[in-house]
Amino acid sequence: MKLRRESHPLVVVGAGPAGLCAALEAAEAGLPPLVLDEGSRGGGQLVKQIHRFFGSREHGAGKRGFQIAEELVSGCLGKGVEIRLGHKVLGFFPDGRLLVDGDEGVFVLQPGATILATGAVEKSFPFPGWTLPGVMGAGAAQTLVNQHRVMPGKRALMVGAGNVGLIVAYQLLQAGVEVAGVIEVNRAVGGYAVHAGRLRREGVPILLRHRLRAAEGKKEVESVLVEDMERGTWKRFSVDTLCLAVGMAPQAELAAMRGCRLVYLSELGGFLPWHDRAMRTDRPGVYVAGDLAGVEEASVAMDEGRLAGLAAALDAGVLDPGEAAERMEEVMDRLELLRGGPFGEPRRKAKERLCSMTGLVTGGAGRKAGIRGRTGRR
Amino acid sequence: MGSEVTDETNGWQEAWEAAENGAVAVMDCHEEIPCNPCQEACPNGAIRVEPHVCALPRLDPGACNGCGRCVALCPGMAVFLLDRRERNGFARVTVPYEMGGKPVEGDVVQVVDGEGKALTEGKILKVRAWGGEAPTLLLTVRVPEEVALKVRGVRYRLIELDEGLEVENAPPLLDYPICRCEDVSLQNVRETLRSGVRSLLTLRRATRVGLGYCQGLFCQSSLREELAAAAGREAWKMGSFRVRPPVRPVKLGRLGGENA
Numbered sequence: 001m002k003l004r005r006e007s008h009p010l011v012v013v014g015a016g017p018a019g020l021c022a023a024l025e026a027a028e029a030g031l032p033p034l035v036l037d038e039g040s041r042g043g044g045q046l047v048k049q050i051h052r053f054f055g056s057r058e059h060g061a062g063k064r065g066f067q068i069a070e071e072l073v074s075g076c077l078g079k080g081v082e083i084r085l086g087h088k089v090l091g092f093f094p095d096g097r098l099l100v101d102g103d104e105g106v107f108v109l110q111p112g113a114t115i116l117a118t119g120a121v122e123k124s125f126p127f128p129g130w131t132l133p134g135v136m137g138a139g140a141a142q143t144l145v146n147q148h149r150v151m152p153g154k155r156a157l158m159v160g161a162g163n164v165g166l167i168v169a170y171q172l173l174q175a176g177v178e179v180a181g182v183i184e185v186n187r188a189v190g191g192y193a194v195h196a197g198r199l200r201r202e203g204v205p206i207l208l209r210h211r212l213r214a215a216e217g218k219k220e221v222e223s224v225l226v227e228d229m230e231r232g233t234w235k236r237f238s239v240d241t242l243c244l245a246v247g248m249a250p251q252a253e254l255a256a257m258r259g260c261r262l263v264y265l266s267e268l269g270g271f272l273p274w275h276d277r278a279m280r281t282d283r284p285g286v287y288v289a290g291d292l293a294g295v296e297e298a299s300v301a302m303d304e305g306r307l308a309g310l311a312a313a314l315d316a317g318v319l320d321p322g323e324a325a326e327r328m329e330e331v332m333d334r335l336e337l338l339r340g341g342p343f344g345e346p347r348r349k350a351k352e353r354l355c356s357m358t359g360l361v362t363g364g365a366g367r368k369a370g371i372r373g374r375t376g377r378r
Numbered sequence: 379m380g381s382e383v384t385d386e387t388n389g390w391q392e393a394w395e396a397a398e399n400g401a402v403a404v405m406d407c408h409e410e411i412p413c414n415p416c417q418e419a420c421p422n423g424a425i426r427v428e429p430h431v432c433a434l435p436r437l438d439p440g441a442c443n444g445c446g447r448c449v450a451l452c453p454g455m456a457v458f459l460l461d462r463r464e465r466n467g468f469a470r471v472t473v474p475y476e477m478g479g480k481p482v483e484g485d486v487v488q489v490v491d492g493e494g495k496a497l498t499e500g501k502i503l504k505v506r507a508w509g510g511e512a513p514t515l516l517l518t519v520r521v522p523e524e525v526a527l528k529v530r531g532v533r534y535r536l537i538e539l540d541e542g543l544e545v546e547n548a549p550p551l552l553d554y555p556i557c558r559c560e561d562v563s564l565q566n567v568r569e570t571l572r573s574g575v576r577s578l579l580t581l582r583r584a585t586r587v588g589l590g591y592c593q594g595l596f597c598q599s600s601l602r603e604e605l606a607a608a609a610g611r612e613a614w615k616m617g618s619f620r621v622r623p624p625v626r627p628v629k630l631g632r633l634g635g636e637n638a
Binding site: 003038050051052053054055056057061062063064067088089090091093099101103104105106121123124125126127128129130131173174176178180181192193194195197198200201202203204205213214225226227233234235236237238249253254256257264266270271297299337338339340341342343344 | 406407408409410411412413414415418419430431432451452453454455456476477478490491492493494509510511512514530531533536537538539540541542543544545548549551552554555556558564595596597599600614618621622623624625626628632633635636637
């Protein structure tokens with residue numbers, strides 16, 4: 001039995017903000033790509049974001065996430081981009097071919113070039129009771145309330161006071177879930193003060209130096225044990241839902257399978273594919289963008305997507321080098337500014353260290369540049 | 379945070395004075411985050427976020443007409459309107475509102491400060507909506523002038539802070555699964571590590587961790603940390619499971635050409 005074969009000059013994996021902006025940019029340059037996404041709606045994480053976005057006009061700032069998603073999707077369709085939803089990419093082989101599972105069956109796709117924009121996955125950690133129903137990632141809770149309109153429970157405790165924890169806690173309140181509090185092991189809120197402010201004014205306490213110790217319950221979460229790290233005492237909160245917002249990691253499986261060199265940068269979420277400033281990996285014809293290339297904001301993902309789309313169009317010979325350079329510089333300048341504040345600074349420095357390496361760098365040179373690396377394949 | 383534009387009060391004094399003549403924006407935005415929709419929202423150019431997108435917003439109260447568009451469009455819900463025209467000890471404050479309850483004019487609400495504590499009870503004087511197809515509500519309430527600058531929101535009911543119940547003795551930590559797909563316990567993994575196993579691959583062969591549905595998506599970083607602790611090395615140096623297709627679960631029949 002032979003699998004069906006298909007080919008396309010440019011394939012984008014992932015229809016989130018990075019993938020769609022890459023597709024838009026490539027299409028504008030005359031290379032409309034085929035975009036694959038496993039979700040049922042285009043826009044990636046944006047489809048479940050009901051809050052107004054930060055950033056500036058180029059990123060749809062001031063609009064709600066799902067509205068930005070709709071604009072990006074219709075923009076792509078208007079420029080001849082083909083978006084296939086419900087398509088899972090199962091494999092990305094060293095010879096550059098993709099194995100795809102879609103409504104037409106499982107098929108082999110031969111791309112001219114590939115832009116990976118597979119996003120990130122929520123981090124998790126084990127603790128007593130973590131397998132009880134009611135324990136979930138903050139992103140899962142957000143999908144439930146905002147996309148499926150299902151309440152995850154009646155009363156929740158959030159772990160982690162970064163932006164995701166703060167935003168999702170607020171959105172749980174909006175959906176009618178009581179939020180007992182947000183606990184955070186650090187001495188300060190990790191997310192934006194304005195997000196913490198919105199939550200506090202609703203009467204939700206943000207408990208700093210508090211650590212999750214256990215979820216308790218017979219068949220599902222009934223309470224959560226928390227340690228007050230300053231006083232060394234323990235508290236029990238009666239909740240039926242425990243949400244974890246303890247960071248995200250790039251989903252680098254496909255990049256690793258393709259043989260892209262992976263590097264470890266904790267500021268950007270862990271292992272991620274090495275890439276240059278134009279989002280090229282060390283494998284020819286393979287580009288990355290968005291959270292896969294380092295977990296950051298949606299606005300950054302959009303601009304990185306634009307860079308990847310431009311680079312792919314340039315390398316395919318459909319875009320004039322002078323024009324490409326001009327557009328890229330404009331986007332790179334904007335990215336520099338987005339990473340300008342105190343929140344962006346550690347990420348900006350990590351990206352700088354990453355991009356200061358050129359091409360395939362040996363372990364020694366990488367160590368000198370402060371990069372911890374290993375190749376994806378062994 | 380190291381910038382000459384930092385101004386703790388964000389021009390509140392000027393806004394307070396200008397509010398004697400009508401509604402004016404008050405901004406509670408003190409962090410340099412990449413965000414400038416307030417500048418875009420203002421039809422009069424009264425708000426500048428300069429020289430770059432991470433700069434703090436600067437409001438020129440003289441140019442502000444109190445329209446409230448910035449209040450609705452600020453993603454941080456950190457802009458409010460202050461109106462002191464009444465000059466009888468009361469001020470009108472307008473706050474953004476994105477909770478449920480369908481507020482209508484005349485509703486009596488709790489007016490709260492930044493910690494969610496009630497400052498006063500007030501009647502909603504005005505309900506407006508701004509901001510496209512999914513607008514933000516702007517609620518105007520009348521409050522005593524002395525609390526006006528502390529107002530951050532309104533609530534239909536106050537929730538008592540949940541401080542949690544003190545627990546007498548810290549309960550003993552039970553054993554629990556570290557790999558949930560294959561139900562491998564933490565103790566099992568630690569015992570295996572004590573026997574001298576020092577690689578993810580051997581650990582997987584010995585205990586079946588990472589061989590389930592999620593293929594190590596949830597447990598890999600925890601396993602790496604356990605390995606690192608046993609080996610006295612940094613976690614990222616402990617390697618990763620080799621990635622093999624399929625990276626997403628798929629029925630074998632589909633790989634064989636079935637389409638159902």
